[in-house]
Amino acid sequence: MIPHETIVALATPSGAGAIAVIRLSGADAITIAAEVFESVSGKDISKQKTHTIHLGHIVDGTKVYDQVLLSIFKGPNSYTGENVVEISCHGSVFIQQQIIQLLLRKGAKMAQAGEFTLRAFLNAKLDLSQAEAVADLISSDNEASHQIAMQQMRGGFSNEIAKLREELLNFASLIELELDFAEEDVEFADRTAFYELLTRIEFVLKRLIDSFAVGNVIKNGIPVAIVGEPNVGKSTLLNALLNEERAIVSDIAGTTRDTIEDELVIDGIGFRFIDTAGIRETKDVVESIGIQKTFEKIEQAQLVIYLMDSLKFQVSSSEFVVEIEKIKNKYPLKEILIVANKIDQLNENELQKLHQELETLNLKQIYLSAKQKIGIDELKNQLLSLVNTGALRNNETIVTNTRHYDSLLKALEEIQKVRFGLDNNISSDFMAIDIRQALFHFGEITGQVSNDELLGNIFANFCIGK
Structure with a gap:
């Protein structure tokens, strides 16, 4: 049910600033604004x-609150599809x-999150996936996540889903029609064309599902x-990557007792670097907790950078190899990158020997000097x-x-x-039943199928003024 009350909220971040924007939306938005606004030109x-x-003042009787600019957007040509005043x-x-x-006091009510x-969704100005993209756009903090949110807000994703749903719905109608003429044993749906459609839908669904692995990390870093x-x-190394002093650097082993996190954007992609406590045998209780957290962070990471001291490797290479193999075997699905540090202190022969020994590990390697x-x-x-x-480009x-x-996975299962x-000539x-379920899961994405609980969960994560 579409609400009819006129709502109001601050559309800009809370707190002091140069300018703030207060938004009204609803059938009475312009009427309520007219009661408190006096145009400098005397316009109604x-x-x-x-x-x-329009330039004017916000007034309450003889009391003047501020000189403001008031913008009018009449429904349905507004963001919400209603009368909007900013x-x-x-x-x-x-x-x-x-x-x-x-x-x-003039009759508006405070907007919910x-x-x-x-x-805007209820008035068909946006579908549900586009509405969710609005929240993603607001929270985007790098070029890649911004690009994805913009593409979805413009309807790229929902258009693709809507097209598949429409084609499937057409065939579903023919299948349902066959059920009405079951006794005549007739086929209205061309089985060859239907099979081709299912193949195409399955291909698109798998591509979209596979894209989530990339999309999720781009969105969250x-x-x-x-x-x-x-x-x-x-x-x-963390300080060199971030180009600032964020982590404590000292010559005392075990200085980092906890994990330190920061983000770096490289070519529009966000990376969350986690500097962990060093891995070694220790009797220090506090340091042991830090080492335990290190393994927890490795579990959460998509990529593990194993940083090693090139000078120490010359003395005890076997210990390093055992340690790297241990991490490699413990996390076989993790991408591991070996970074040999302090190469500025090695001569050419030592560097060549280091390279030859690390090659046996069959892992990617980088040679650098963080300092x-x-x-x-x-x-x-x-x-x-x-x-x-590639998909982003x-x-x-x-x-x-x-x-x-989740809805794509369920739709794929039904398809x-x-x-x-x-394939097995099962009854129409x-x-x-399976086609209806697939259509249901398609509809869940765009909001053609929704309920109050789902909408409440989605929009509760928005800021109040959006």
């Missing part, structure tokens, strides 16, 4: 055209509160754990090469939402059941 804003801006006032917290309280976007023995330069910042750019390029950004649809991923039914009434 209730009679003004849509998409116009008041741009000065950013004083006191002024913001006074204007909002005045509008509440995401209620403006919810109304790729977690990279930096591990190794104490005092090999993990904190120095001298030698090889840092090469490391960044290597990190980028581990991310499949080609502007293909990438799934980043867990809810969408595969329908294909099995075709059983296939019709």
Whole structure:
């Protein structure tokens, strides 16, 4: 049910600033605004055209609150599909509160989290996947996540799903029609064309499902754990990557007692670097807790950088090899990158010997000096090469939402059941059940199938003014 109350909220971040925007939406938005707004030119804003801006004052009787710019957007040509008024006032917290309280007294009600976007969805201005992309766009903090959110908000993902759903729905109608003429034993749906459609739908669904692995890490940042023995330069490397002093650097082994996290954006992709406590045998209780956390962080990371001291490797290479093999065997599915640090202190022969011994591990390697910042750019390029950004560069649809991923998996399962039914000449009434379920899961993504609980969960994660 579409709500009819006029809602109000602060559309800009809370707190003081140069300018704040207060948004009204609902059938009475313009009427309520007209009661508190006095145009400097004497215009009656209730009679003004849509998409116009007016200079004036917010007043309550003889009391003037602020000089503002008031924008009018008449439904259905607005974000929510309703009448919308936006008041741009000065950013004083006191002024913001006074204007909002005045509008509440005039009949508006305080908006709930995401209620403006919810109304846009209910008024068919956005489908559900586009509405969710609004939240992703607001929270995007790098070029890649911003690009994906924009593509989804423009309807790239939902258009692809809607097209598949429409084609499947057409065949579903023919299958259902066959059930009405079951006694005549006639076929209205061309089985060959239907099989081709199912093959195409299955291909698209698998591509979208596979894209989630990339989309999820792009959206949330790729977690990279930096591990190794104490005092090999993990904190120095982190500082070199971030180009600032964030981790504590000292010559005392075991200085990093806890994990330190920070993010670096490389070519539009976010990486979350986790500097962990050094791995070694220790009787120090606090350091032991830090080492335990190191293994927990490796479990969470998508990529593990094993950082080693090139000088120490010359003395005890077998110990390093055993340690690396231990991590490799413990986490066989993890991408592991060996980074040999302090190469500026090796001669050519020592460097060649190091390279030959590390080659036996069959893992990617980088040689650098974190302190001298030698090889840092090469490391960044290597990190980028581990991310499949081809789909992003080609502007293909990438799934980043867990809810969408779950619905796609369920839809694929139902499509595969329908294909099995075709292959084995199963009765049309059983296939019709599976087709309906597939259509249901498609509809869940775009909001053609929804319920109040689902909508509540989605829009509760929005900010109040959106």
